[in-house]
Amino acid sequence: MAKKQTYGNESIQSLKGADRVRLRPAVIFGSDGIDGCQHSIFEILSNSIDEARQGFGREISITRFLDHSVQVEDHGRGIPVDYNPKEERYNWELVFCELYAGGKYNNDSGESYEYSLGLNGLGLCSTQYASEYMDVDIRRDGFRYTLHFEHGENVGGLRKEPYAKKDTGSLIKWKPDLQVFTDIQVETDYYLDILKRQAVVNAGITFHFRNETAPGKFETTDFCYENGILDHAKELAGEDFLTPVQLWQSEKKVRDRADMPLYNTKINVAAAFSNRTHVAEYYHNSSWLEHGGAPDKAVRNAFVYQIDAYLKQNNKYTKSESKITYQDVEDCLIIVISSFSTQTSYENQTKKAITNKGIQDAMVEMLRHNLEVYFIENPMDAEKIANQVLVNKRSREDAEKTRLNLKTKLTGKMDITGRVAKFVDCRSKDVNERELFIVEGDSALGAVKQARDSNFQAVMPIRGKILNCLKADYDKIFKSEIITDLIKVLGCGVQVKSRANKNLATFDMENLRWSKVILCTDADVDGFQIRVLLLTMLYRLTPALIEQGKVYIVESPLYEINSRDETYFAYDEAEKAEFLKKLEGQKYTIQRSKGLGENEPDMMNLTTMNPKTRRLIKVLPGDASYASYMFDIMQGDNLAGRKEYIAEHGAEYTDELDVS
Template structure:
């Protein structure tokens, strides 16, 4: 039976009123109805206190997170006006807590908030509407005012009593409503990041976060006396290429000819560094996660001025291409804090601004500042600009390497045809497929006969492969063994260095196997081949190790046969334990055969069967230590290797495979 269509007529139109304007559509105001939206609702209350502090009223803001996700924001500003408003013929508390688009920011001429975090008058009311409950205690004009709200509705009106203390300010406490947000568990780390960022762009204002949500109370205090300059110094540390340079300026203009003029203030702190790279933009104290106008200005100004300096010094070769911003960004630490009396955000969550004049004013300001800076600090200019040129040349070199690798790796033929001796499995389900990397043709034959051809593929390697820690990319990718193995795995390679994200052809989604198993003999040669394969994976595809795709098939050292059963011992202690357990029985014991000598049934039991094999997952538990050991044993550190052998060689005399 066909479903009856709902009639759409004049009576179908409905308007959301009161708290429902937020409670039924929180994502419209806060950007999402999840934990990110809940965090933004909290920031709306904090931002009101910051506006007061930046305007000179109070220099401390306390934010507390209580159990059950209750939040409190306390400031020492002038206190929210909540008494009767004759001009509007309404109570101010009703306007600011229960009316969207109402507040002091709409006063004639901009009121007290020329450079405000929020200009829409939405925050306090919207957060109140999105709360399970909210209380407000306000101190001003010699009175203490108290308000209670439940699910967006006032309870009990305004309570007012004389207050003889000297303090002024507001204390807002509330619980975000789970009927509005799908998740209200805003992590303490989000509060810390939010308040630290606000301390950065509000010089001299102390922001305190007290976390009472856990077992023990934690307290964090943030203060930057010199704002973004102190913050930039904190980022670059003691090893910067150039000291932090701070500059500030102002401009007046408009976005379009038919629009009014507005003011812009600009503060920028920057330095050049070989160890860290940072770009952070703030506007009216709000962190612009996606940048917008300031980001466009920085990109244009820095590329223009550094390019001009390099040309003036004749450092470009004939027909050489100019630098790009990625070359600058690789060595730039920059923090920008701008303000404007007219702001166009991409949306209410304030992640980017779109003001045309802000971009224009900042571009001209930065070009001028950089020109003067380069003239007054020629040594610093030379260090910075030459480093950008080095970054460019490194990027171009890596790009050429990437293109060469891509050509090498890309073939139109079928995988089985283009990689000699590779034996594929039948299933195309990558979550089940296993790749066994085995040494030599004899081992290949044994593994091939004993495997489960449904999900186990085999890739033989002939002899010892190239030591990838001692070879450059050009030599590495001339090795057929290595390029064949990379083709078979299918995921490409990761190039090292700062260009890794842009230039590597690696894509984990293209990996054709769920397990990459290194399968070698349990002897000195086998261990060396295993180490060289691991070294190759460590250098070219470290993500496979980090994500747990790489395994080692552990081969038994001994085969112990009794009348009724065969035992395999993988270590000397295991051999001793087995011999204790079969004490009194007749047995024979022999060193386990190499992979190529095992019969298929034995190979299946010891190496291939998921039920009985032993696989060692290669874990990235200590990547830095692994890198050091690989470099020591397989890299160019000859002196370090000699010293290591002299100090520890005696410990391994019993394991030497010599007669």
């Protein structure tokens, strides 16, 4: 019997020292996986960036080693680690072993940092706690200081020796601990991305990335934007921009609430319009705000407000036309904002969004003012922007109207029998037994209709040649009556996701009306072509039906062999030979199997419809993909591929040629 657990006063405990991070890394880093490991690296890098931005050292090097250890070196003033009389402790203990300790709390003293990436005093200590080991090498005040940590604990204390050279700075090498993080294999892409972003928002600072590719061998990539976000926005806009990049800057004192103290904020904006690309990037105190927060809200407010005001003033809207939305602006906007503040409210320690109301209000005011002035001073640019935003708006509304119409058309509840020409339903309402036979032409419809079991088997005829869905765009596909009728009959909608037609109709497997969708075509060239076209359509519009094994092909017999006693159906040459051997010495007749429309109902039932005697081939995802590939080769635009395929495989089909 399990021992009963008591819950009393002794049950309450607190984590101490390194365990505060090592046992709960996600609280500090947002995750105990690779994202958290990446953030721990950024915490060390951010301290070096703060130094460089204050004007102490203009180069930062970060090295990724083969064993996934990391080194960050700067040429700043060097981290203070000696004895601190005020705290009556050594600074290295405070900085590397004490959460909420650092030199960035007092924003009014003028002794430290005005705008800082690190504000909470968590980064250096928390990364040290989360490391397998950490080595620290600091040069400052004519001394060299070294420290060594293992699994969050200091080993050997502080070592201090005279240093005759004039250079200063900090070098920290460490290895993230697999006892803390589930994954420490940070890929080069992370370093390249984060260093490029930091170069963008820290104008003139050079970042060197050294990547160890073999023991002792390094590849170096350098990042530097002399004009910061202005150069980056121009890079994004390219040569074919709609309007040139504008740089706006502002600095003011703000407060987040009427009863709260004032603090400084500095806002830098680079903005342009393009009909080819759109990008929105927000940074605060150098940290990339992946989720935006206050800057994103400010941009939405200011740009919609000011562009809408311009459209109204210049009578750009048609009568009763609705107002633009941010989506219409966003689709042609390139904007990079780098803001700073002496007080920052992040959503959490991972710094992916800020929530300061004062910063948001200052941004709205600044963006509205600068846009208004820009439109007045640059009337031609204003006209281009207004026209492009209206094009985006009207295209969006047309696409939405098309989407809603198609959704109703393809998935709405309806009387299918009356709405789809020549479709013959079955009586059963049980989806688990209902079967849909897709056949070619009216003659096959008549034969299958007579041969089927009307309780659970329905028939849908394909009238004429079906569209090649591999090559056609969605607008053309959904104008095809054959295709829209078939989608109606299926009932589950379509899986369409593209930039121009975002989710045209919602696909729902629960609305599929059939347990089996069976392709029933003649065993001749035309029949094979129709089958491939149908497979290609299903592969593009409803791939889930194939993935979940709902699509089948009826295997039609090649030969009908009649003896005095029995009739045999041979589905290939080997079966034909086997039956003929069995009938040796008996009289028999042999003939090519007839087309679907020529068979007697009893014969059709036996070979095609009856679950006990028919042969069905389940279509697997690879089959549909291969069919799509072969259709592209044989009837698509790939002329070179077709020529190559025929040259390589043509001889395999010579026996099937009908040459007299």
